[in-house]
Amino acid sequence: MEEQPKAILQLKGISKVFPGVKALDNVSFDLFPGEVHVLVGENGAGKSTLMKILAGAYSRDSGDILVDGEAQRWWTPAIARAKGVGMVYQEFNLVPFRDVAENIFLGHERRRWRLFLDRASMHREAAKRMEDIGVSVDTHTPVGQLGVGQQQMVEIAKALLLDVRVLVLDEPTSALTVREINQLFETIRRLKKLGVGIVYISHRMEEVTEIGDRITVLRDGQYIGTLSRAEYHIDRVVKMMVGREIKDLFPRHFREPGEVALRVEGLCTHDKLKDVNLQVRYGEIVGVAGLVGAGRTEAARAIFGLDPRTAGTIEVEGKRIARMSPPVAISKGIGLAPEDRKQDGLFRMLPISSNVLMAGLRRFFPGWIVTRSKEQKVAKRFVDTLRVQPPQLQKQVRYLSGGNQQKVVIAKWLAIEPKVLIFDEPTRGIDVGAKAEIHSLMDKFANEGKAILMISSELPEILGMSDRIYVMHEGMVVGEFGRPANSEEIISCAMGVKK
Amino acid sequence: MTTASLGLSRRNTLRSSLRRLPPVIWALLLMIIFFGVCQPRFFSLSNAISMLCQGSILMILSLGVCVVTVAGGIDLSVGAVMTFSGMIMAWLLVNTSVPIAFILLATLLVGIAFGMLNGVFVSKMRIPSFIATLGTQGIALGLSLGMNKGYTISGLPPAIGYFGNGTFLALPIPIWLAVGAFLVTFVLLRFTPFGVYAYAIGGNEDALALAGKPSWLFKIFTFGYAGLMSGLAAIVVTARSMAAQPTVGVGMEFEAFSAAVLGGVFAGRGGAGETVLGVLFILILRNGLNVVGVPTYYQLAIIGMTLIVGMALSMVLERRLRR
Numbered sequence: 001m002e003e004q005p006k007a008i009l010q011l012k013g014i015s016k017v018f019p020g021v022k023a024l025d026n027v028s029f030d031l032f033p034g035e036v037h038v039l040v041g042e043n044g045a046g047k048s049t050l051m052k053i054l055a056g057a058y059s060r061d062s063g064d065i066l067v068d069g070e071a072q073r074w075w076t077p078a079i080a081r082a083k084g085v086g087m088v089y090q091e092f093n094l095v096p097f098r099d100v101a102e103n104i105f106l107g108h109e110r111r112r113w114r115l116f117l118d119r120a121s122m123h124r125e126a127a128k129r130m131e132d133i134g135v136s137v138d139t140h141t142p143v144g145q146l147g148v149g150q151q152q153m154v155e156i157a158k159a160l161l162l163d164v165r166v167l168v169l170d171e172p173t174s175a176l177t178v179r180e181i182n183q184l185f186e187t188i189r190r191l192k193k194l195g196v197g198i199v200y201i202s203h204r205m206e207e208v209t210e211i212g213d214r215i216t217v218l219r220d221g222q223y224i225g226t227l228s229r230a231e232y233h234i235d236r237v238v239k240m241m242v243g244r245e246i247k248d249l250f251p252r253h254f255r256e257p258g259e260v261a262l263r264v265e266g267l268c269t270h271d272k273l274k275d276v277n278l279q280v281r282y283g284e285i286v287g288v289a290g291l292v293g294a295g296r297t298e299a300a301r302a303i304f305g306l307d308p309r310t311a312g313t314i315e316v317e318g319k320r321i322a323r324m325s326p327p328v329a330i331s332k333g334i335g336l337a338p339e340d341r342k343q344d345g346l347f348r349m350l351p352i353s354s355n356v357l358m359a360g361l362r363r364f365f366p367g368w369i370v371t372r373s374k375e376q377k378v379a380k381r382f383v384d385t386l387r388v389q390p391p392q393l394q395k396q397v398r399y400l401s402g403g404n405q406q407k408v409v410i411a412k413w414l415a416i417e418p419k420v421l422i423f424d425e426p427t428r429g430i431d432v433g434a435k436a437e438i439h440s441l442m443d444k445f446a447n448e449g450k451a452i453l454m455i456s457s458e459l460p461e462i463l464g465m466s467d468r469i470y471v472m473h474e475g476m477v478v479g480e481f482g483r484p485a486n487s488e489e490i491i492s493c494a495m496g497v498k499k
Numbered sequence: 500m501t502t503a504s505l506g507l508s509r510r511n512t513l514r515s516s517l518r519r520l521p522p523v524i525w526a527l528l529l530m531i532i533f534f535g536v537c538q539p540r541f542f543s544l545s546n547a548i549s550m551l552c553q554g555s556i557l558m559i560l561s562l563g564v565c566v567v568t569v570a571g572g573i574d575l576s577v578g579a580v581m582t583f584s585g586m587i588m589a590w591l592l593v594n595t596s597v598p599i600a601f602i603l604l605a606t607l608l609v610g611i612a613f614g615m616l617n618g619v620f621v622s623k624m625r626i627p628s629f630i631a632t633l634g635t636q637g638i639a640l641g642l643s644l645g646m647n648k649g650y651t652i653s654g655l656p657p658a659i660g661y662f663g664n665g666t667f668l669a670l671p672i673p674i675w676l677a678v679g680a681f682l683v684t685f686v687l688l689r690f691t692p693f694g695v696y697a698y699a700i701g702g703n704e705d706a707l708a709l710a711g712k713p714s715w716l717f718k719i720f721t722f723g724y725a726g727l728m729s730g731l732a733a734i735v736v737t738a739r740s741m742a743a744q745p746t747v748g749v750g751m752e753f754e755a756f757s758a759a760v761l762g763g764v765f766a767g768r769g770g771a772g773e774t775v776l777g778v779l780f781i782l783i784l785r786n787g788l789n790v791v792g793v794p795t796y797y798q799l800a801i802i803g804m805t806l807i808v809g810m811a812l813s814m815v816l817e818r819r820l821r822r
């Protein structure tokens with residue numbers, strides 16, 4: 001009888017707390033040589049945190065890391081690498097203008113006479129290693145000139161340079177074409193034969209079933225379960241990922257939607273969006289669900305005219321807008337509350353009053369001169385309506401809490417008397433009380449007859465707030481759901497499972 | 500491999516290496532022809548040697564700036580640091596009886612110290628290099644002026660003149676020193692791990708940190724190297740005029756930076772070779788303008804304009820190439 005192989009790596013009862021959030025709660029994970037162990041979970045389930053702990057980039061608060069059954073006391077990036085853990089992050093860490101060989105050997109250069117580089121030997125070895133993983137590429141090419149797929153391979157070759165026994169691939173296919181994905185799987189199979197254990201993080205169910213030997217599900221920082229290949233079925237995995245009950249916390253009035261305010265057809269951009277079709281009617285909250293990287297933020301930006309579109313039409317109240325740009329969008333009554341409100345939504349060093357009037361200034365001051373007293377009066381009106389705390393108009397917005405900063409962003413758009421409001425992650429980083437306030441504001445706007453498009457990664461928010469839901473996947477709107485929507489169907493749809 | 504495919508690949512590499520040449524080469528050629536036609540004296544050997552000898556100081560400074568720029572920094576202090584190192588050198592030569600070799604070493608060390616200080620400000624205190632080195636420029640310039648109440652220090656021992664006006668194998672010593680500085684910089688950037696790290700810092704600093712290397716330390720070294728070059732330039736400039744003037748380096752940062760950038764040195768790109776081309780460009784431009792009779796005052800304005808036009812052109816070229 002064959003001997004049971006021993007786990008190369010075990011993580012036992014790992015916990016990690018960030019200020020205010022329990023990112024990981026008693027999570028366990030193990031890996032055997034020659035297997036692909038898939039890790040899945042919704043956005044924010046704790047996958048990345050777990051992998052950063054494995055790489056030594058984060059320290060754990062409690063729990064054990066065992067390599068070959070031996071508990072490791074110290075676990076730093078250098079020790080992790082020395083023990084054979086190689087990481088390929090979702091964002092590449094390559095030096096664009098330098099060649100393939102130099103990137104693969106970065107930090108571990110071969111030397112001649114101690115002080116000098118042995119380029120010839122590095123190129124030879126780099127070419128061999130690229131061939132080992134199934135890619136032939138001129139190792140003198142700057143990596144910036146390679147395609148994304150080949151860059152990915154350079155990253156993998158880099159990770160494999162030191163004797164790697166555990167290879168972590170974080171969303172390795174998010175930027176690859178179908179052909180490149182097949183090549184990657186070929187490489188993974190070769191590595192399996194060599195006895196490398198692979199941790200594979202992915203959102204895409206088709207891939208997971210094709211390449212995975214076992215699958216572990218995390219949800220809200222907790223370990224939910226591990227299924228072996230024989231056991232797992234997409235529906236079961238999705239159920240494990242969603243799991244929670246969606247409580248009806250959301251203030252919502254019944255309303256009858258009116259005319260179409262915004263219609264988008266066949267919207268494409270040069271990089272991310274492939275085919276976005278959606279419409280929003282007056283008096284309606286439309287949710288946009290999807291995984292990180294599905295192109296939701298890009299869609300909002302393209303609709304608002306921040307990024308140029310390469311195809312498709314945008315209609316506001318039935319009229320086509322030939323050239324959309326933020327000034328045009330604003331003149332048509334469209335407002336965008338962006339995802340990163342600190343960076344894109346506010347002038348943090350300016351007082352509340354200036355921020356409130358930033359978009360609607362010309363409406364209140366058609367002439368050349370902006371008087372302080374009138375500015376204060378106008379701003380006060382909006383600050384009072386939205387109950388911004390503290391109601392001090394001179395306070396710089398960087399001193400406000402997240403919820404009140406979001407209210408200032410909303411006030412800025414109310415000042416243009418908007419018809420269409422686009423919210424990108426309206427309650428990210430906002431505490432529970434303020435969240436409810438933002439939600440009831442959105443409900444109120446819809447009741448007043450405004451058209452609301454809401455992008456959110458929080459499924460309860462999507463389900464609780466929306467009258468209708470679009471789901472995006474890989475730059476396309478792939479599904480539409482009415483009320484009441486089923487969370488499992490939405491998750492499956494967002495992960496690209498074809499029915 | 501068949502001979503046919505070999506020939507094909509060779510032709511391809513020739514074409515791509517032609518395309519890979521820095522665009523400044525064509526500008527250089529044009530300029531040489533233009534000035535040569537306007538004033539045949541431009542082509543004389545004595546003109547070339549005096550130009551290169553004059554230019555050795557700029558060459559040495561630019562090579563230091565090149566290393567900092569490649570690693571994603573800006574060094575605006577090289578001229579002032581050169582001045583201050585030169586003042587220290589002259590003061591030591593006039594007021595002490597320390598052997599000349601030690602004084603030269605001290606001059607280099609003053610430069611290195613200033614450079615490392617820049618590096619610490621930028622790397623450890625996270626002050627943008629533009630601001631940190633502008634501050635150091637002020638410090639070094641102020642100290643140079645204060646040392647001798649704004650006056651030149653003169654009366655240096657004649658032996659020191661060798662480094663400015665001596666010759667070796669028929670070429671002036673400053674040219675040899677500049678060539679030496681070029682070779683060292685070239686080898687450093689091209690053939691040592693330090694070079695790889697400098698480019699990595701300029702191209703993607705995180706990549707180097709994730710590879711487990713102390714990128715902050717190598718960043719400090721790049722500024723230290725610029726300091727070393729400032730010290731070397733100080734020796735040449737002081738020995739050439741047999742005196743240390745507290746304003747000798749004013750404006751040199753501008754020229755050194757212009758030379759490196761016009762040659763094609765950017766964060767993560769370019770190198771010693773490109774820097775030499777940029778320096779030759781500026782030297783020939785200046786020399787040609789002199790020969791043609793454009794007053795010195797306007798030369799600075801012309802270099803400034805060239806810098807902007809050159810950058811604008813390279814931006815356009817880059818966008819074209821990317822498509």
